[in-house]
Amino acid sequence: EAQVTQNPRYLITVTGKKLTVTCSQNMNHEYMSWYRQDPGLGLRQIYYSMNVEVTDKGDVPEGYKVSRKEKRNFPLILESPSPNQTSLYFCASSSPGQGATIGQYFGPGTRLTVL
């Protein structure tokens, strides 16, 4: 089954404790991205990657890091989480050469609370 998986699904942590949210896709997609969703703001892009070792900032990158060492994985790293990073996070993937995949594949979401 074609899917994007995220782990963990729920996480409660404390300020300053480094954490990683994993994202993996099994569709050989080149493009992956991370979004955060906050009440009243919709989803906003944090970082994206157009292929292995190619990443770039989205609209709200501050406080986050990413890496793309393998095509299937795109982890989101919070080196020193703060309460304003409490949010619902979504990973997405698609393939630029396959129009039918654009916007269709999102992970199930990770609900992060930073105390």
Added chain:
Amino acid sequence: AQKVTQAQTEISVVEKEDVTLDCVYETRDTTYYLFWYKQPPSGELVFLIRRNSFDEQNEISGRYSWNFQKSTSSFNFTITASQVVDSAVYFCALSDSLRFRGSQGNLIFGKGTKLSVKP
């Protein structure tokens, strides 16, 4: 600048009423995609439709229909005979090739419309 506006923050209807969710978009590109997503209380994003800018035909899928009008830059979503299970937040989104060098993978989301359908 690329932008998606969902002017209706919250809508409340009674079951079996028809309801239309508005979406207005801005883009300088001539090639773009428009999307609608449903987010039920469980939190996942459910993909409903993708429409490319060259296809202005309206679409119907069961009780759902979409009205794409390039002249007014709108992509409205109508639910006919609403049901309690339609209660969710609905997002409209835009993806265009200017957003990042032709890949068309990034989506710009509206702020969402919360639909409550009461029995």
